[in-house]
Structures are given as structure tokens and as C-alpha cells.
Amino acid sequence: MRAADSTQRVPGLGVVALRTLLGKPWGSPIQVGPTRYAALPPRLADHLKLLDRKAQIILPKDAARIVFEAGLRSGSRVAEAGVGSGALTLALAYFVGPAGRVYAYDVRQDHLDVGRRNVARAGLEDVVEFRLGDVTKEVVEHDLDAFVLDVPEPEAAVAAAQTHLRPGGVFAAYTPLVVQMERAALALRARGFVEVRSLETLERGWTVHDRGSRPDTNMLAHTGFLTFARRP
Amino acid sequence: MRAADSTQRVPGLGVVALRTLLGKPWGSPIQVGPTRYAALPPRLADHLKLLDRKAQIILPKDAARIVFEAGLRSGSRVAEAGVGSGALTLALAYFVGPAGRVYAYDVRQDHLDVGRRNVARAGLEDVVEFRLGDVTKEVVEHDLDAFVLDVPEPEAAVAAAQTHLRPGGVFAAYTPLVVQMERAALALRARGFVEVRSLETLERGWTVHDRGSRPDTNMLAHTGFLTFARRP
Amino acid sequence: MRAADSTQRVPGLGVVALRTLLGKPWGSPIQVGPTRYAALPPRLADHLKLLDRKAQIILPKDAARIVFEAGLRSGSRVAEAGVGSGALTLALAYFVGPAGRVYAYDVRQDHLDVGRRNVARAGLEDVVEFRLGDVTKEVVEHDLDAFVLDVPEPEAAVAAAQTHLRPGGVFAAYTPLVVQMERAALALRARGFVEVRSLETLERGWTVHDRGSRPDTNMLAHTGFLTFARRP
Amino acid sequence: MRAADSTQRVPGLGVVALRTLLGKPWGSPIQVGPTRYAALPPRLADHLKLLDRKAQIILPKDAARIVFEAGLRSGSRVAEAGVGSGALTLALAYFVGPAGRVYAYDVRQDHLDVGRRNVARAGLEDVVEFRLGDVTKEVVEHDLDAFVLDVPEPEAAVAAAQTHLRPGGVFAAYTPLVVQMERAALALRARGFVEVRSLETLERGWTVHDRGSRPDTNMLAHTGFLTFARRP
DSSP states (O other): OEESSTTOOOTTSOOOOGGGTTTOOTTOEEEETTEEEEOOOOOHHHHHHHSOOSSOOOOHHHHHHHHHHHTOOTTOEEEEEOOTTSHHHHHHHHHHTTTSEEEEEESOHHHHHHHHHHHHHTTOGGGEEEEESOTTTOOOOOSEEEEEEOSSOGGGGHHHHHHHEEEEEEEEEEESSHHHHHHHHHHHHHTTOEEEEEEEEEEEEEEEETTEEEEOSEEESOSOEEEEEEOO | OEESSTTOOOTTSOOOOGGGGTTOOTTOEEEETTEEEEOOOOOHHHHHHHSOOSSOOOOHHHHHHHHHHHTOOTTOEEEEEOOTTSHHHHHHHHHHTTTSEEEEEESOHHHHHHHHHHHHHTTOGGGEEEEESOTTTOOOOOSEEEEEEOSSOGGGGHHHHHHHEEEEEEEEEEESSHHHHHHHHHHHHHTTOEEEEEEEEEEEEEEEETTEEEEOSEEESOSOEEEEEEOO | OEESSTTOOOTTSOOOOGGGTTTOOTTOEEEETTEEEEOOOOOHHHHHHHSOOSSOOOOHHHHHHHHHHHTOOTTOEEEEEOOTTSHHHHHHHHHHTTTSEEEEEESOHHHHHHHHHHHHHTTOGGGEEEEESOTTTOOOOOSEEEEEEOSSOGGGGHHHHHHHEEEEEEEEEEESSHHHHHHHHHHHHHTTOEEEEEEEEEEEEEEEETTEEEEOSEEESOSOEEEEEEOO | OEESSTTOOOTTSOOOOGGGGTTOOTTOEEEETTEEEEOOOOOHHHHHHHSOOSSOOOOHHHHHHHHHHHTOOTTOEEEEEOOTTSHHHHHHHHHHTTTSEEEEEESOHHHHHHHHHHHHHTTOGGGEEEEESOTTTOOOOOSEEEEEEOSSOGGGGHHHHHHHEEEEEEEEEEESSHHHHHHHHHHHHHTTOEEEEEEEEEEEEEEEETTEEEEOSEEESOSOEEEEEEOO
16 A cells, blocks of 8 residues: 555554455555555565565665676575575565575575565565574585575685585675675685676665756665676 | 776777687687687676666666665566566666566567567566556556656556565656656655655765876766655 | 864863963963863864854865865955855965955955954955955956955856956855856856856865775765966 | 867868967867867866877776865865876866865876876966875875775775875775775774775766657766774
8 A cells, every 4th residue: 555646655544454455456556644655466575565574675776787787587596695684585585486595694694584474475475484493504405596695704615615505606796895795706716617707886865856856865875785696 | 808907998999809808718818919808708787888878877876776775676566667678677677587577568579579589688577577558457467566767657566566576566767857756756646655764875986096086077967867656 | 272182172171261372382282171172273264164154164175176176375356255154265265365365355344254254363454355246247447367256146246356356366156056066167258258167066075094094984075166267 | 179060070071270270268169070160168077088098097987076075176185096087187177276285196207207297288387296105104294184995905995094184184086896995994994094985986878869868879888986083
């Protein structure tokens, strides 16, 4: 359910009895106080906005790029760590399901619990296998299409990635600090990974008015650096 | 086949007789002059780099974001225009196949021909139906998940999108000029589309050296503005 | 007076009796609660941070570029409009004084009053002549080195700039909206101005820690577009 | 002498006998083949574009910010190192002259020679004292307003800056690598400098057409990081 007029963001204006929506087709208008809303099916971006959070979650600009660079689609098999709140887990599962699998590793049971709840809420629980364990040494799957890491020391997982990725499989690390990006890139090169490269993505919103347009006043200056490579 | 050492980009150093590669497993080393290469299966990004071009093609930073925002995955059904060189067509087909479909419209037969050749080279021809026609009035499919437009006047396709998208379906326009973004956004609002927003994505590469890291010297300052909305 | 340890920003921690500072040399330490401060002479950036505001003021990234492109230094003579809170007036006066002059036009007396007070507080009142009037038709000075405009319709001042600038003098407009930038640039070309160009500047802060560095999380995505040209 | 129509950049179209320009007022039109040019006095930005180069020179976006943050104007006294091609020397001299001084240090005589020639060509030779020597230990001036460094190891000059800056004087370092920025910032904090901060500036040009505007296709992604601090 979203505001029918996207320029009015007025949470808290009223309450909708959900049973009044039962049986109505998607797109049906709902009046809440002075504002007209529409009942729409949740999309991937909605699931990501609504999930329970334990920490800052990965943004669409970064998750989209990881999915694209790793070429993840139905049938792909991916190892992921750490799970955190499960935002990246959910995005990966969305694209690799129903035929593929995400093997989601985390050393903390509470992260796995939150991640599992968020993934289930999006109806993707059959696509993910949550594993309590250390991605640097406890991965058991082979011939994986990708290793996707949002951990403090992704360089420690390069050896495991070499063993468990298929030839041409993609290593992807998301790291907030420059030094983390450096260690990951140097470890990948030392191990003979190819097409090693690091980049950052920036997103700038625009405000469009009848009287003229301008970029939004604020933006995120930084989320994380992305480092990609392939197993030869 | 990629350079095993990604820091050496030396096209033209030598020639490889392709038959020497037949039967070898992916990842096999190949010596070309002083450089060691590895034979790797092409991934989505490789297909995009290698396709025949008639014009500037959409980049991963933009294509990835469109796929993500529209939530395109196996089974999704998408109308796309114009085809151009087929880069975006190929990317869309990669994610919606094998169960989904891309209905790729263009008013020029030569664009359709190039697009079809590029899509076939990536083995995705069964996922795309190429249609000679005007996306603003000749779309025949219904209940589509997305309308993806890389045309000079995307605002002209808003009415068609309203008719042919499912409720909650995503309209996405890629436009180089500010005024094109403005017209698309205003037309979407006028038609009652919700969650209308425009943004641009930027990508900045980094060079990682043992002695220190720095952003690359050059980057693309602009490709296109992205405008997204949903049908209520 | 600034925090001696820039990582501690603790306004409101205590009170300093200013008379205890009288007669002490610049740089003297001052203890306020647990924090050591240093008494330093205000610099240009300090004056800009501390001035009374009526609206968003121009930032160093933009003011610096205007001063540099227009080559404003001691002796330069500049017409400026509108005054607003006087931030840009103050910056221009800082660089052109003591030998130069800023002729600061505004159609609102209250803006002139605020601007005059802020400029006086920085000790630059002798460098600025405040004029109640319309910069598009009431400028009386000739052979000016620059016309600097922070007004909604800078294109309306192009004719006046042509009359009152010296040959080679610089026209500079700061505009939040794309359409304002467009109108200014097209009017300048139509009038035969040369070296017409528009640009935007972005600033990204970095956080340096012992354990690693990263860009700050947030940044301003937009302040204004800058359009420069020279009178032939 | 610049193109009167800035959209035509056609170097090599013809030759102008400079004596035909003697005695003509600035702004006079000159016909060269099909293009009309105008004779304009050089401004700061022109001097920077035309100087003899030994290496990449500092750009207006960075030089402008250094001048602004350090508050350099007529009468300011600045130590600078290294001289390189003299671009930054020239810019500093432009703003601090005629009453101020730039003390320009370099350990290489050939850099000093090129810098001196470029500064002289801009008519600023009286404002600069070129010194063959190491800025980390051979500065002789005291109570300087600023220390401006474009050297590989600016952290080595922090102690000298502490001795030779006036209280509140500004330390400014321009460094291409992240690790150089880190070392400078950490050394400044360790020495008790205040208001330590690092940032980078980006410039994005825009193309304005009758039919619509858009950012330029390319931009510089990186020049150098700027680190500023003040002596307490």
C-alpha cells in the first residue's frame, strides 16, 4: 500500500483495517484521511525497505551491481557471508530462485535468526540455506557461481572462494573502508584471480517540478567499495 | 578468454588457434607470448562488452539498476523499446529467462536485426520476441511486469504503459537529457502513476597498488537519467 | 576559539568568560570542562559560518570557484546581486579589499541590512557599497571586473553586464535550477559573450581513522550550478 | 585571444600577425578564416592553461579551494612546496600580491627554473621568492599565514609548519593517494593541530543546448585529496 500521490509522504495520518482490503484487486484505491492510497503487491525494493534491521543494510545501488556483475539469475548457486539483517540474502534469493540456492553463512546465530525471518517474510525461505559457520573455512558446497561477502576481512575468504567457486565464478566483496578494499584486491591478485577490480557507486536523486528541476539537496556520499574478481 | 593477470591489458600480442582450446576445461591456462591467459565461460558483462554496436549502449550501472528496481527475474514479462544494439534487451532477457519474456519493440528493422543477432550470440533468442512497431500504440501484451524505455520521448508511452502493465508494474525510462526526464516524470504523475522518482547513478573505479590506492583518473560524468514509477 | 581536539565537538559543555582571554596571545589554551580549546583569530571560513542568515548561504566550494574564475584579488571591482545574507558579499570583499570594491545590489532593504551587519562584523565594511536597486538596470559603475549573480533570473542581467563590465570581465551566475542555468547560458551566447560554460562542484569529506579511512556517510548532492562567461 | 563563439574550438585554422593587434583595445574582433575571435586580456585561468608543464598541474577546483580555506589575499605570506611547474605557485602569488609573498621551496633546481619562468610570464615574479631547499627543514620565514604542500610526504613537513606558521595559520596538503592523506591527517592531529579535515572536490561540466541540457559525458574522477588544519 503506497501513497497514490508520491509527493505526499504522511505516515501516521490514519489507520486502515486490513480486512477491508481482502478480496480487492491490486491497485484498488484506499482513502485515508485526505490522501488516496493504492494497494500494490510488494516488490523487491519494498521487501528491502520493510525488513527488521540490526544494522545499516546494503542499498539497491550496491545490491543491484553485485547481482549484475555476478550474473545471478534463476538457477545460480551462491555462498554469502555475513548475513547481518538478511537484506543482501533476500536480494540474492530473489534473483536466483526458484531453481537456485543461496548458502548464507554467519558466525552469529542472532544474525541468522533475523535474516531467516526477513527472508521468510518475502516468501523466499525455500531458496536460502542458513548455515551457522565461518565462510573462510566451513563452506561445503562446490562449483558455486559466486561468493558474496559483506564481512570485515573478505581477504580471509579468498582461499575458500578459490576452492568452492566454479571456473569463471565471481568473487564480490562489499567493504566500507579503503584498507579493506585494498586487502581484498591484493589477496585476489596474489591468488591468481583475474579481472580484479574495485569501484564505488553513487546515487543522486532528482526533484522534478513544473517550474524546473534540480538534484536533491542531500545524498549518501558513501556506503561501501565493491571489489570483483573471477576464479580462473 | 581473459588475461590471467588483469594488470596486463595487451591486446594484439598474439594469436590463439581456437581449436587448441577445444575439449579443455574452463579455467585452463593459455600462453600467448609472455602473458598467461585463462579460458573462462562468458558472463553477462562479457556478452555486453562484445556485442555489435550501432550506438552508445547502456552500461552495467544503469542496466543493473533497472533490473533491480523493476524486480525482473525468471518469469517476468517486460515490454522494451527501443532496441538499439540490443544491450538492454540482452540484459533483460538474461534475468527474465527462461520462463519470462522480453517483448522488444523498435520502429527500425535494422535495429531489430542487430539486436536479434546480439541476443542470439548470447543464447537468449528464445526469451525475446522482437516486434517491428511503435511502443506507444502497438503493444499487444497485457499484465506486463515492466515497461522499459530507452527512447527520445518516453512520455509518449505512459498511456500505453497504463494499459498494458499489471497493477504495481514498473515503468522505467532511461534518458540522456534533463528535459526528457522532466517530461517523463510529469506525464507519469499526471496519469496517476505512484512512487514516481528520478535519479542518476555514477560509477567511480579505484586503482589499488601495493604503495597505495586512489580513484581512477577518469570517469563517465553522465550516461542517462533514470525515471521509475508504478502503475496503481 | 576552536576545539583543540577536532574530534570532540561538544558545544554547550561550558562557558568561557571572554575577559579571561583579553591580552592573551592567539593560540593560548583554554580549559572548558574536560576539553582543551585554543583561542584562534577568525579566518574567512569562520566569518562565513558565524554570520546571521536569512536563507541558505553559498558554500566555500562555490564561492571559492567564483573568486578563482573571476580572478578577484586586491583592487578588483565587482557588482554583486542579490545580497541575501551577505555571505558571498563577504567572501568577495575579503579578496578584493582593501584596494577594490564590491557594489552589492539588492531590491530588498532587509537583505541589505543583514548583509551590511555581517560584512561589518568581519571588518570589511569599507570594501562594500550596498545599493538598494535592481542589478538589471540600476548599476552605475563602469569597467567592472566581474558581475556575480545569485538571483532567480540572472539572464535578465546579461545586458547590464555587457554595458558595465570591462572587456574580458567575467559574468558569474549561481543558480539552483537547471532551467535557470540554461537561460543564463543561452542569453550569454545570444549577447556574444565568450567562453560560456556551466559546471557544478561537489565536495566529499573523508573520515580518517587509525584503523582505516572512508568517505563521510553524507554529502550535499546539490547547491547550485555555476555559469561563467566573459565580455568580449 | 579566444574564440568569439565558444562552441567552435578550431585550433590551427589560421595565423594572426600579432602586430596587427598592437594598439587595438581589448575586446577587438579578429577574423581568422571563418571564425571571429576577440582579443582579451589573460586572466588567472588563462595563465594556468598556458604554462610550460613538467607534470600534471593542479586544477582550478583544487587551487581555488586551497586559496579560500587558507584565506589568502593581498598581504598574506605563504610557504609552498614543491614547485613542480609552478601552477600552484602562480595561483598563490596572484592572490597574495602585490603586498604578500610566496616562499616557493623545491629540492630540484629544474623545477624552480620552470616555475620561475611561468610565474614571470604572468608578471608575478616580484611576489615569489624561489628557494632551492627542503621544506621540512630549511624554511627560514616566521609567522607565515599558510603552508601549502604538493609533495609525496606532507606529514614530514608538519613539524616545520608548527614552527613557522603563525597561531591560526593554515596547513594545506594536496595528495593523490589515500595513504598520503591519512599520514598527513594523523601527523597533524598528533602534533596538536586543530580543525583537521580531509576532503575531495569534484567538478562536473554541463552542456547546454537549445533542445535540452545534460552533464558532459566525461569528467575527472580524481586529482588529489585536500587536507587542511590550523596551528593552535
